[in-house]
């Protein structure tokens with residue numbers, strides 16, 4: 540150890556080992572200077588990560604570290620905190636070691652933030668179905684992180700998924716549920732609570748003065764006066780009125796098909812969308828490599844790349860680390876001094 544001051548690193552999870560998480564973590568470390576990345580540690584089996592580096596032909600030295608040794612190690616090697624769980628999954632082929640390794644990394648990352656040993660959590664993609672088959676009872680990271688917040692920070696908030704990019708920010712009000720279940724899951728309370736959290740975090744974390752929220756309708760033409768569905772008038776419109784009554788600059792319900800063109804995007808800071816694909820199709824079309832998944836509402840910062848495990852290209856050298864690198868930069872930006880554990884608790 541040198542005498543340098545302790546710099547809280549970002550805690551990066553491995554994600555699904557058979558996916559591209561290991562590939563893009565290695566590449567992010569290689570590009571750390573040109574991409575202006577803050578120090579991060581990777582929560583993983585170092586033997587597995589070294590094997591992936593070898594397979595990809597990447598000259599990335601690894602340093603097995605304790606979290607507080609990250610800042611010293613980062614300049615010369617990718618710091619890896621060994622979780623003590625050997626991984627045997629091959630690229631594109633998850634196995635029985637996948638789910639325990641993916642979950643242990645998430646648990647440890649949040650514990651490190653709670654203990655003040657990491658500044659923020661950055662997650663690599665998990666394969667939801669692999670975790671479901673192993674008994675994981677949450678739709679994804681977003682909801683699981685809220686549960687961990689309850690355990691470690693004493694409050695289980697409503698977690699809100701936001702996909703953010705310099706071009707567009709979108710929030711799916713309902714997330715990982717079947718499309719057929721969306722109308723029943725939507726409620727005025729859910730839209731209002733989501734809007735309040737988005738407005739609060741856009742001020743508190745992103746530094747906006749008075750965020751403008753565009754609230755999309757559920758149905759074509761936002762219901763066409765009720766002829767194309769009643770949800771917009773009966774659920775979404777009262778939610779917009781309640782948000783406006785709170786002093787939040789909210790407009791809607793707006794027809795979703797004209798919400799994402801160049802001119803429309805200039806009129807708001809975030810679009811609240813009623814279901815997953817209404818939100819994620821536009822942002823992944825406009826900003827696939829720049830967009831970052833941010834969980835709002837948590838007592839700590841969590842970001843993630845916008846994409847999934849990409850099993851089809853894992854271990855091939857074709858994975859692009861841009862979205863992960865954007866997630867690392869955004870996590871460092873959002874995790875200001877207020878996110879010391881004492882302030883977050």
Ligand SMILES: NC(=O)C1=CN([C@@H]2O[C@H](COP(=O)(O)OP(=O)(O)OC[C@H]3O[C@@H](n4cnc5c(N)ncnc54)[C@H](O)[C@@H]3O)[C@@H](O)[C@H]2O)C=CC1
Nearest residue numbers: 663664665666667668843846847848849851852857858859
């Ligand atoms: N945050 C998370 O944990 C997320 C996890 N997933 C999971 O990922 C799995 C696969 O999902 P898909 O819908 O197939 O989406 P995907 O994003 O994994 O892949 C879609 C297509 O984009 C390509 N792609 C994705 N990321 C890339 C990158 N960084 N560089 C180059 N090409 C890239 C893939 O090769 C594939 O052709 C699912 O099991 C899903 O649950 C999906 C999204 C987010």
Ligand SMILES: NCC(=O)COP(=O)(O)O
Nearest residue numbers: 678679680681682832843
């Ligand atoms: N489609 C976005 C996604 O799957 C991210 O989910 P999460 O694991 O961040 O909750």
